[in-house]
Amino acid sequence: MPAHFGPRPFSPKSSGWYRDVTSMTVAFVTEREALAAYLPAPYRVADIPVVTITYACNRQVDWLAGHGYNLVAVNAAAVFEGEDETLEGNFTLIMWEDLADPILTGREMQGIPKVYADITEHSVIDGHWHTSAGHFGHKFLDVNITNLREPTPEEVVGNARARKGKDNPMAWRYMPAVGGFGQALNDATTYPSENVIDEAWVGEGSAAWQHLTWEQNPTQFHIVNALADLPVLSWLPATVARGSTNLVVLDRLPRRIS
């Protein structure tokens, strides 16, 4: 959209590849009931109620002609129990990005609940990694990772085994009717990707939210406050990784699930 100028012309240089991705991931176990409040049926919380916060510094993005952007995604470990299929993975509670172009594409084509934030490119000082996100001048999130080390072979194997068959990114595509009342679209979706890890480290990480008022962030304060209120029972190991990501996996394209 606008659609009347015809489809976006395809360049032979374009693809689904994000060729230079640096990510910071922190995760915590929360209370099942608290998290369940934000999963629309037929999604349910996974066996372990884990919330994952991932910052990604995306560079050399082919479909953006080699430009890039930053994102912060908040995902809930979830199971989709539909009429036709059951899928284990992560339900995207929200994804902040600092560039409108992928926000529009993600919302409209994959149903990912993307919204805008100013996301500070990660800083690294004395082995400490940090990023933050804010909007309208009011910071709402800090993410910190420190004490990084290389993962043990056991951790690498264990991580791969744990993710096997359970790394489906999922979302809820909802569009209102014209004028904002009633619904026009209501789909559960999955948007698989292919991730190549070149380097990865394990460390200790955490995130800190700041509660906001309507005056400070009138379009997102209720979401920030909901996430800030999720109880943190324990922080899980954090990771920093460098690699590349492909969002167009030919045999696993984004699709509706039911």
Added chain:
Amino acid sequence: MPAHFGPRPFSPKSSGWYRDVTSMTVAFVTEREALAAYLPAPYRVADIPVVTITYACNRQVDWLAGHGYNLVAVNAAAVFEGEDETLEGNFTLIMWEDLADPILTGREMQGIPKVYADITEHSVIDGHWHTSAGHFGHKFLDVNITNLREPTPEEVVGNARARKGKDNPMAWRYMPAVGGFGQALNDATTYPSENVIDEAWVGEGSAAWQHLTWEQNPTQFHIVNALADLPVLSWLPATVARGSTNLVVLDRLPRRIS
């Protein structure tokens, strides 16, 4: 969207009012056939094929808690000839904005084809008004207005008469199916507003487009180039205005037209 955190909480301080709006408007007559190529049926070009480029510096926007943003809209004088109704007004070819929040709301609730650009706040030097728009570091539009004077009473009356019943803003709401292939939504819409003009001046204005490559602006270059190629037969009088705008007119809410 995200919808699973519930609807955006309403503040009693919110409303449809944009309480401080400064606008620059330039317009030109183009060739009917050239313009017609971008109007989806059942829209057709109006009797005089006019393209209007409007920059607005929106401040004190109630639904944004008093924050603001800039926009550049390109509209075509058009008639909607539907099965049920005929509407004269302006078909929005594209609307660039420099804040993601109204882009999302406008696309999804009113069907306005909004996309992002960096829009320079207007400068005023020696009676010359200027703004520009670009993305990914590449400017694509300059708008200039000069030789401003107060409108004559005849111009005020004539302008009001000319607009009577013909100032319907209209758009095409199109959303693809999940994955991007096929359509999920396909609506013609109108999104009326109420405009209060506190001050207005008439002058000479024009716009200059820069052709772009895919490498320079991979998501919008084809639109910029299409607009840059519209023949300019003659520039019409330009206007600068200050006032306020209400996007929520109770008896004329945004709606589908057919």
Added chain:
Amino acid sequence: MPAHFGPRPFSPKSSGWYRDVTSMTVAFVTEREALAAYLPAPYRVADIPVVTITYACNRQVDWLAGHGYNLVAVNAAAVFEGEDETLEGNFTLIMWEDLADPILTGREMQGIPKVYADITEHSVIDGHWHTSAGHFGHKFLDVNITNLREPTPEEVVGNARARKGKDNPMAWRYMPAVGGFGQALNDATTYPSENVIDEAWVGEGSAAWQHLTWEQNPTQFHIVNALADLPVLSWLPATVARGSTNLVVLDRLPRRIS
């Protein structure tokens, strides 16, 4: 600087005028000793130890070809008691601006201690004015003004009388020797301006600082923390004003004082 391209060419359109200035000013009485710690001799704290925080939204700035910028200045009521002259006015503790061009000019030509911050353009909602400032993603200042009303004639007269002969803006121009050790320049300066007020309102206002760490703002945290630690004995009436400012007053150009 760079000086080897010759002086900046003068345009006949340039001048010292800032033709569209909107300002918010809050002020408080602090403890004399606490404030005195930041005034270099021969400056001393004025009879009433007042700190003033002024936000200005500068637009239509002639020397910037009609562009603009925002600033937040923190001033101390002070007296310069030099060998040759005594001057009453405001000593600029710090001035944040969101555009580098006036920062460079102000530091190097007038000795004003300007540094950079992201300064949110003021928002106005339901009669409440707000702005904030931050750097590297970390907000350090919120300024709020509310309950605005027109000033009484007595207030207008009293304010003019109180300022008479006491509105000299003053600063300390200090430049280190090459390499940063030792001094190369060490001047007390005054930089008069001419202010035209078109509209003004009086209300209640305050400012809130956030303490920062070196990691959050390595170039300014000590300044922010020093200002945050100044005791607030009482807030004075706040003002919002619209008007214009001339920085080049021919018979009162910026100069060294001694």
Added chain:
Amino acid sequence: MPAHFGPRPFSPKSSGWYRDVTSMTVAFVTEREALAAYLPAPYRVADIPVVTITYACNRQVDWLAGHGYNLVAVNAAAVFEGEDETLEGNFTLIMWEDLADPILTGREMQGIPKVYADITEHSVIDGHWHTSAGHFGHKFLDVNITNLREPTPEEVVGNARARKGKDNPMAWRYMPAVGGFGQALNDATTYPSENVIDEAWVGEGSAAWQHLTWEQNPTQFHIVNALADLPVLSWLPATVARGSTNLVVLDRLPRRIS
């Protein structure tokens, strides 16, 4: 400056190291007389009149607590022939940076003629590297490098030999007197650095300038136009490199030269 809050507190985490630097360098031979016009005596053009344009994406900068910024430097191959010493190297004609903090430090402590620009982080698409710079919404520079390959051993050795004793970065520190008339500081300086190259590639590169008017960039247009008018006799091989840089080399600190 401000100096009255005391010196900037030193963190043990701070240092002169820029730990993650990605650079693009293009260079051309120009006409000696044209270039000589911009070198203040006692600088003179080197035996081969080369102009080098370097973009650097600086990340993990220790003195900025691990944050970063981008720069575009334009250097002239030059010889300083002072009364006391003769130094071969590069005279910095101008250095644009997109963060005010290093602009202030560089101007005031090393005399580097730094000014602000919006500098697009480099994009990489299909082996083509690009960056651009602009200000006030008007792009003035594009830099392109393509056809990259690893350097031959001969090139590595030859390059090191050619630079031996000739890689002194030099500048002219000029500050006006208060008020802008007359001079307060006038020094020739050198600011050595230590560069560690982790990876480097050689390719074909060029830069394209856009002439600007005072209205488009009132503080820099004359500099951009002067650089745009330098004749390009031939483009030299371009390089892309990744590595780290140390600006505080203990036995070669920034200093005045005479």
